Amino acid sequence: MIINTELEYKGNLFPSNVISCHKEVDSFYFVTANKVILKLTIVADNILRFHYANTGQFEADFSYAINKNASRGFDSLKMEEDSHFYIINTAKLSCHISKMDLRNKIYDRLDGTLINQDELGYHWEESYEFGGDIVKMTKTSMDGECYYGLGDKPTHLNLKGKCFENWATDSYSFGKETDPIYKAIPFYIGLHDYKAYGIFFDNTYKTFFDFCFERRNVTSFWAQGGDMNYYFIYGPKMNKVIANYTNLTGTPELPPMWSLGYHQSKWSYYPESRLMEIANKFRQLQIPCDALYLDIDYMDGFKCFTWNKSYFPDLKCMVAEMETEGFKIVAIIDPGIKIEDSYSIFNEGLKNDYFCKRADGPYMKGKVWPGDCYFPDFTNPKVRTWWSGLFKELVEEIGIRGIWNDMNEPAVMEVPNKSFPNDVRHDYDGNPCSHRKAHNVYGMQMARATYEGVKKFTYPKRPFVITRAAYSGTQRYTSTWTGDNVASWEHLSIANIQVQRMSMSGFSFVGSDIGGFAERTDGELFTRWIQLGVFHPFCRTHSSGDHGDQEPWSFDGEITLIVRKFIELRYQLLPYLYSAFWHYTNNKTPIIKPLVLFDQEDIQTHYRTDEFVFGDKILVCPIIEANAKGRRMYFPRGNWFNYWNNEKFEGGKESWVEADLDTMPIFILEGAVIPKYPIQQFVGELPITELTLALYYKNGKEESVVYEDAHDGYEYNKGKYSLTTFTLIGKDKELILQRHQVGHFDTIQQSFKLEVHGLPFDIKTIQLDREKLSLKVLKKGFVNEIIVPNTFTELHILGK
Ligand code: GLC
Secondary structure (H helix, E strand, O other), rough: OOOOOHHHHOEOOOOOOOOEEEEEEEEEEEEEOOOHHHHHHHHEEEEEEEEEOOOOOOOOOOOOOOOOOEEEEEEEEEEOOOOOEEEEEEEEEEEEEEOOOOOOOEOOOOOEEEEEEEEEEEEEEEEOOOOOOOEEEEEOOOOOOEEEEEEOOOOOOOOOOEEEEEEEOOOOOOOOOOOOOOOEEOOOEEEEEOOEEEEEOOOOOOOEEEOOOOOOOOOEEEOOOOEEEEEEEEEHHHHHHHHHHHHHHHHOOOHHHHHHHHEEEOOOOOOOHHHHHHHHHHHHHHOOOEEEEHHHHOOOEEEEEOOOOOOOHHHHHHHHHHOOOOOOEEEOOOOEEEEEOEEEEEEHHHHHHOOOOOOOOEEEEEEEEEEEEEEEEEHHHHHHHHHHOOHHHHHHHHOOOOOEEOOOOOOOOOOOOOOOOOEEEEOOOOOOHHHHHHHHHHHHHHHHHHHHHHHHHHHHOOOOOOEEEHHHHHHOOOOOEOOOOOHHHHHHHHHHHHHHHHHHOOOOOOOOEEOOOOOOOOOHHHHHHHHHHOOHHHOEEOOOOOOOOOOOOOOOHHHHHHHHHHHHHHHHHHHHHHHHHHHHHHHHHOOEEEEEHHHOOOOOHHHHHEEEEOOOOEEEOOOHHHHHHHEEEEEEOOOEEOOOOOOOOOOOOEEEEEEOOOOOOOOEOOEEEEEOOOOOOOOOOOOOOOOEEEOOOOOEEEEEEEEEEOOOOOOOHOOOOOEEEEEEEEEEEEEEEEEEOOOOOOOOOOOOEEEEEOOOOOOEEEOOOOOOOOOOOOEEEEEEEHHHHHHHHEEEEEEE
């Protein structure tokens, strides 16, 4: 790794004094005597973009990360100047640019807190090896500042004191602290004085981030090429920082609900009879499951878009049969296209000049599963269109419902750098460049092309895609998993952190290989992993297959029952998860919230890593050690009910929680209304005529939102959805539930079944929209016999 000190002595260049400043639309241009330009764009009142050019002009402004439909605009903008600074004021920020050296300081406009300031600020070094510049930024780290984000880094949630590299890398059996691994997400969040801001360094070259690693009070980031081009996003709430970053880089559309069910995978299930056997076993043991995976062995000689006819003589027929049993089939597609004269995809690619080439002209040849391959240049829009079209047979004709993109860092075998050499050329959507610039977006552009194809051929249903490599913005097209982990307790804890970190980095649809990919898991580890996995937005068991079986029944009978109980819990919570997904797509709120995101005002949360909030009302803390009977965990402020026994826990402190192997610490925020489905073996198995609402008493008020639609298709875009706000108001002797619904979803639901938890009084009467309701049992604590029509407006439970 190149570290900053090494570079510092090689001859850094700095902007000199500002000689002119002018404004064009929403941007200010500051020009220095040595021809550096800073273009400062006001993206929103709380978002500033800093873009520097060294040569007196900017190159084409092109970004794969930024979502073209991102909302922008600000309420107020004024510039003043004094003898030392240009001062740009928006409704939220005050940005001071030094006339002497272009360094900036950014203040909270409302209370004057200094949020972020350049230390050396922008500087650069000429890149003798490649041309262009190595662009660098150093900032002062504030007292007690903590750092979060940066995608899939397998390290402590708080990044302080560490240094990282972003270069998508195939990382079989990576370890804690391995860096870099599969993803390159150059976005971090800083938190000090209880205020949060984010920095998104939109540069696809190899980038580096140093959070007080080399120098105690300095944070820096730099890239091996391209421009210093970063967005400063102010909160002060971390939730707002993440929502704004996610707005800039985009969210996916709502996924089909089946993709939120349980997925079972292995490298590989074949032949057809084996896959059928797995499917039957799920149904026989009544373990819910929605998706089964075809890993590379389904192909003919690992050639993409072919299949092995002796393993799967009639793929279409098998897929159809699986559908009738409620299973969707997801198939893997890698980027490497086998070099073989008689292979039509190879020939098409060759004929149309779709494959990547080396700088001197020959094709980029590399070994992957099929042997020697060429690789489509997914940064070429023509290639993406071609690739999208290739899914017609698999998706439209055969009925495969999801595509799994793997090895797209891109991974190349038997070469020391595990990928393409730097000189490989790419189109980069009409901005030709070398692999140094395109590497980190290669996987993203592959997933994008795949998504477009799957979407087209699945329509009017919703597509499902999963990728291994990603750059910022990839979440618009696909879900992801954390790559080739290991069946170890340490990896269970890494998976927990990685999913939280990805969530904070704008990418919520994520999960890990449950049970571990490499090496052998045991029943206890598998159980603890399933317990965590059912709370991850993407929930899939996957393993390399060379260390025994890893299905829910592969251990002993007791394990199977526990695993089933937790997968059932996931299926019960599907309407809650789906609503959280709606919040994510609509409000850009992460589905998983690390405690620091849930309550940044509580300093205790700043270093917590194990506990997280699933959605906005369920607190989860996985057991990540063997032989545990329970654990200590931190409860964020508020009161929490133990999901298993309704015991109440006061937040703002640590407590011991019992958790034998058949249970795990799960808590519900008081005042919550949790929607639940009956247990189904797959999404859509049962007509849901009644929705259970679990109400958790609170002396006070709390809102919960439930989103529903047809679970697939696009009718929701035409208003066919239902968005219900439930307001729970608890008093000493009364609990009120108000329902307010918008949208026009024709639901078959007729009633709600209410479960009331933690009621502190005996019930005297229940009134529904002013009518008295008759009740069989009136008692304190837990009540579950209240069934009400789904049209009610207000329910009163009155105490004695
Ligand atoms: C890679 C993937 C893994 C897959 C294997 C074979 O290692 O990460 O999930 O099973 O390739 O396709």
